[in-house]
Amino acid sequence: MIRSRANGARRDPAPSRLAFRLQRLWLTPFVRAFTRIGVPVFVVTLGLGLWLGDEGRRADAMAKLEDIKLSIQNRPEFRVSTLTVEGASPEVEQAVRAMLPVQLPASRFAIDLVAYHDTIARLDAVKDVSLIVRTGGALDVKVTEREPVILWRTPSGIEMLDEMGHRTASLTRRDARPDLPLIAGEGADEAVPEALLILAAAQPILPRARGLVRMGERRWDLVLDRDQRILLPEENPVQAVERVLALDAAEDLLNRDFTRLDMRNADRPTIRLSAPALAQYQAISAGALNSVKVSQ
Numbered sequence: 001m002i003r004s005r006a007n008g009a010r011r012d013p014a015p016s017r018l019a020f021r022l023q024r025l026w027l028t029p030f031v032r033a034f035t036r037i038g039v040p041v042f043v044v045t046l047g048l049g050l051w052l053g054d055e056g057r058r059a060d061a062m063a064k065l066e067d068i069k070l071s072i073q074n075r076p077e078f079r080v081s082t083l084t085v086e087g088a089s090p091e092v093e094q095a096v097r098a099m100l101p102v103q104l105p106a107s108r109f110a111i112d113l114v115a116y117h118d119t120i121a122r123l124d125a126v127k128d129v130s131l132i133v134r135t136g137g138a139l140d141v142k143v144t145e146r147e148p149v150i151l152w153r154t155p156s157g158i159e160m161l162d163e164m165g166h167r168t169a170s171l172t173r174r175d176a177r178p179d180l181p182l183i184a185g186e187g188a189d190e191a192v193p194e195a196l197l198i199l200a201a202a203q204p205i206l207p208r209a210r211g212l213v214r215m216g217e218r219r220w221d222l223v224l225d226r227d228q229r230i231l232l233p234e235e236n237p238v239q240a241v242e243r244v245l246a247l248d249a250a251e252d253l254l255n256r257d258f259t260r261l262d263m264r265n266a267d268r269p270t271i272r273l274s275a276p277a278l279a280q281y282q283a284i285s286a287g288a289l290n291s292v293k294v295s296q
Contacts, residue, residue: 081105081137088143092125096141108133124167150192151177153184153211165192181206185214194237195220201241205254219264224254231262240266 025031081104085093099119102110113131120129120141128144146168148160158171160180167189171177183195195212198220202209205224213221220237222230232240240263247253247269253261260272 079105079137080108080111080133080139083139083141085141085143087145088141089125089145092123092143092145095123096120096143105137108139111139125169127162127166148177148180150195151180151182152189152192153182159189161189161192163192163196165189181209182211183214184211185217187217188212188214190217191220197238198222198232198241201238202245204245205248208254227259228254229260231260231264233264233266236266243269 083097083100083104085096088096099116101112101116113133117129117131120126120143125145126143127146130142132140132142134140146162146166148168149163150161151171151174152159152161153174158174160168160171160177162168174182181195181199183189183192188195191214198212199206199209202222208224208226210223210225213223215221215231219234220232222232222241224230230241230244243266244253244261244263248255253271256271257274257276258271259274260270262270262272
């Protein structure tokens, strides 16, 4: 039999149902994390939101942040004072310096190095470029220029091209670079590697060569002096040039009076004589060409 206290019945030591549920809820990881982290963050965010809700306070805060940012960016260790350009011709160096987006000295944060790099790389004469900011405030620009190896005659002028057909510069006169071979024709710039191979194969007759002409954007004509042309095939033009040299060595072919030597058909090379040579040939009614078909 349970005895009663003076003030009534004995209190049950077990927690109430509400207290029990609150204790169980508190043991939930999500609730504990939210209470310890989420609530403080919410309170701080709410306070900042209310404080920054005032336009004047917000403007003052942004001004202070900008002052702090500028004070850091303008520190001496972040200052760029000099610009050096290596590996560039005087014209390209002048262009690189003119493309620098700011006046030196300036903070390195004021120079968009990626954009500056891309701007320099778009120069026709530039093959590769690298930018390095060195200790002491020096911005080094290392340029690798494209090497012109051939000239391309176009309706608008003469362009210097590198070994891949990329433009490097323009010329106003052919004799400004007599050391470079000449190509012409639409699409010739896209076939520069093949043109260089042909010219290399034709090395023994290059003193007589005036250049290569791209025909129909498919094949080449090798133009010689005395208004002579060698019509090369679309496939294997180098082998055709080598065959011409072999015929010349055997029969002194290139010293004959002809206007066209058609090598497009490997099985039937065709030569077109000039008008005087054809008349003389018909007069003597004999050919000196044993393996070459004569055509008018």
